[in-house]
Amino acid sequence: MVKAAISALRSFHEGWLAVTVENPSRVSEPEPARPPMDDVSRAWVAGLTTSGPAHEGCVTALHGLLLRVARHEVARRSGSLRVQGRELEDIAQQATDDSLMAIRSKIASFRGDSRFTTWAYRFVMFEVSTKMGRHFWRDHRATLDEDAWEQMPDLRSSSPDQHSVHRELFAALRRAIDQDLTALQRRVFVAIALNEVPMDAFARELGTSRNAIYKTLFDARRKLRASLSAAGYQPPFSAVGSQ
Amino acid sequence: MSELPSMDSLLAADSVDAGCAAGFEALHRYVEEELAGGQPAVAHPGLAAHLASCPACRADYLGLVEATEIFGEAGPSTT
Numbered sequence A: 001m002v003k004a005a006i007s008a009l010r011s012f013h014e015g016w017l018a019v020t021v022e023n024p025s026r027v028s029e030p031e032p033a034r035p036p037m038d039d040v041s042r043a044w045v046a047g048l049t050t051s052g053p054a055h056e057g058c059v060t061a062l063h064g065l066l067l068r069v070a071r072h073e074v075a076r077r078s079g080s081l082r083v084q085g086r087e088l089e090d091i092a093q094q095a096t097d098d099s100l101m102a103i104r105s106k107i108a109s110f111r112g113d114s115r116f117t118t119w120a121y122r123f124v125m126f127e128v129s130t131k132m133g134r135h136f137w138r139d140h141r142a143t144l145d146e147d148a149w150e151q152m153p154d155l156r157s158s159s160p161d162q163h164s165v166h167r168e169l170f171a172a173l174r175r176a177i178d179q180d181l182t183a184l185q186r187r188v189f190v191a192i193a194l195n196e197v198p199m200d201a202f203a204r205e206l207g208t209s210r211n212a213i214y215k216t217l218f219d220a221r222r223k224l225r226a227s228l229s230a231a232g233y234q235p236p237f238s239a240v241g242s243q
Numbered sequence B: 001m002s003e004l005p006s007m008d009s010l011l012a013a014d015s016v017d018a019g020c021a022a023g024f025e026a027l028h029r030y031v032e033e034e035l036a037g038g039q040p041a042v043a044h045p046g047l048a049a050h051l052a053s054c055p056a057c058r059a060d061y062l063g064l065v066e067a068t069e070i071f072g073e074a075g076p077s078t079t
Helices: A002-022 A039-049 A053-080 A086-109 A116-139 A160-180 A183-194 A199-206 A210-230 B020-035 B045-053 B055-071
Strands: none
Touching: A039 A053, A039 A086, A039 A116, A053 A086, A053 A116, A053 B055, A086 A116, A116 A199, A116 B020, A116 B055, A160 A183, A160 A210, A183 A199, A183 A210, A199 A210, A199 B055, A210 B020, A210 B055, B020 B045, B020 B055, B045 B055
């Protein structure tokens, strides 16, 4: 049943993404007035779009820079995974190679609305996230904890009177998760929202994209908010029981 | 596992949320505006809403802010 739902998710979200691309006004932010491209960015673009030794030198310089950025980012995120040493370096190298490839293929779309480096480092962040997600499941094969909300600060920090009200709220949430979400929405919500599974790791597990997982999570959240509203609970939920 | 966020953030679903793909397309402008002391959430409300509720894109955003601060000035002849 879940497999069928995942298959349906893939086809639905391919369509959703196509709509996003074809109709950017539906979701995209407004384009700001574009300042002239700064000299350093212009030098990067010139080097990447020319040919010969100047191009090769620019690509080599960019690879070295992206590798430093990737190593820094991998180290920044390494606390969330039990990965170290050679594996971290491998992740940084792979993220560098793939982000360089993405940058070279998309350089024509760089319009100078930020520094070139800021535009380019986005690809490093995305590739590092994706590649670190591959390592997540190796150490996290344990079953997901469906009672994870016992650790919610709302519940733990509340007074005894609030505690009782919050218990009822959480019971309503649990009923909504069990009864109102689809199997896939439930799986995504429990993994991402309750168990903090990295979205890229979960996307890889399901063979889909981060965007598709987020859309499912978003729909699940909206459904749960509607269910709680129907049960008499209105946001902000942190204020429930405190009046 | 670390302590969970509040229930409000757990159920955050802002109708202006831009989503991951559209957010990625504007992330570099958002970060530069923030580092310049601006208020990117005003010009990019959809991305601001998204960063508040998408853990993956928020991690990318935090990494991009840090990388831009440290490595943002690099040019092809200075690396």
